[in-house]
Amino acid sequence: MILGRVIGEVWATRKHAALSGRKLVIVRPTLWYAPAVDCGHLVAVDSIGVDVGQEVVVCLGAPARRSLGEGVNQPIEAAVMAIVDRVELSADRGQRPLTFVDGHAPNWAENAEREAVPNSVAGGPEPSQGSGQQ
C-alpha cells in the first residue's frame, strides 16, 4: 500500500460497466514504491467515502480489484483502503529523507518529523508557517 492525499474527484458518465456506481478520486502519492508509472497522481476507486484533502492509504494491483467485488474482471488497479488519522515516525529511522512526489509534503509530515527528532526541532521558537494550508 502507499500513502497519498486526495486532491480531487473524477466524474464520468460513460465508463466501463464494472465501474458504474463507483466513485473515482485523484490521489497524489506522498511515498511511492516501485510505481509502474512514476506520475504525480493516480486515480483510485473510493468505497469508504473520502473527501478532498484527506490523507489516505491506497491499495494497488490485484488485491485492490478483488476487494471491491466478486468478479475479477474489473478494470480497477487502485482502491482507497483507509483514511489516515496519524502517522508516527521513529526517531532512528536513519539519515535517509522521506521522498515526496513533486516536493509535496503531506500535512502529517511536519508533526511527524518534529516528533521523530525532538531534540533538534522541538526547541525552535519559530511557529509553523504552513499551518494555514490544508
Added chain:
Amino acid sequence: MIRGRVIGSVWATRKVAKLDGQRLVLVAVDRADRVIVAYDTLDAREGQTVLVAVGSGARNVLKAGPDNRELCCDAAIAVLVDGQES
C-alpha cells in the same frame, strides 16, 4: 518479498471492512528511497529489519486459504529478520 526497515506506524480509524484491528506500519525499502505501508501481524518493533510480502500473495499473511480474496492487502510483513550473511 522485499527487504526493508520499520520506521513508523500509521493510524487509521476508517478503513475497508474486514481489516479492522490490524496494525499498519511504514517500511522503508532497502536500497530505494521508497516507503510503503504494510500490515504487521508479527508485532515488528520500530527499527526492525523485515521482509515484506507484496502483491497478491500478501493477503495470505493475514488469512490463509483460498477464500481470502476480499482482503484489501497488497503488502504485509512476513518475516522478522534476525540476521543475515552476505
